[in-house]
């Protein structure tokens with residue numbers, strides 16, 4: 001039996017990590033997509049752990065609260081993959097998110113860990129296009145210089161748009 005792997009769920013305060021975790025817990029491949037109610041969340045002071053049963057494996061997803069940024073690195077060594085969430089509607093947070101992302105990608109213990117960058121809150125009005133936000137991050141340069149395989153997706157933890165793609169990514173990295 002293979003070892004259960006841990007996925008770290010990282011990103012600045014309020015980007016939607018806890019809501020995403022709740023959505024992943026309740027995820028069903030057969031659901032039609034659009035979700036109705038949004039469960040309430042509180043800022044995470046500490047960590048939130050959820051076990052997900054994938055098709056061939058179990059994965060533990062550990063959210064680290066945005067306010068714990070300075071101690072995120074202490075969790076890196078037991079981590080197999082990373083989901084990094086960005087709030088697409090919060091332009092004031094983009095430069096700090098970019099710095100956080102670069103420090104994750106340059107961490108020695110995450111050298112080979114597949115990384116999923118999620119542009120969340122795509123349901124909000126007046127957000128930038130994915131092309132614009134990726135160019136603000138200089139995403140092409142980041143991907144070209146990273147040692148990890150990087151995937152970029154957009155989603156809405158509120159509406160459920162993009163959730164299936166997140167699950168498919170987890171399935172694909174967990175079986176390798």
Ligand SMILES: Nc1nc2c(ncn2[C@@H]2O[C@H](COP(=O)(O)OP(=O)(O)OP(=O)(O)O)[C@@H](O)[C@H]2O)c(=O)[nH]1
Pocket residue numbers: 011012013014015016017018019020038041042043044045064065066067120121122123124155156157158159
């Ligand atoms: N419109 C919209 N709101 C969202 C979305 N995802 C999360 N939110 C809201 O954003 C707020 C913060 O969400 P959380 O999931 O608590 O954020 P977090 O990243 O866990 O924050 P910390 O635990 O403080 O690091 C909540 O009011 C969520 O309902 C989304 O896709 N669209």
Ligand SMILES: [Mg+2]
Pocket residue numbers: 017018019042043044063065066
């Ligand atoms: Mg949280």
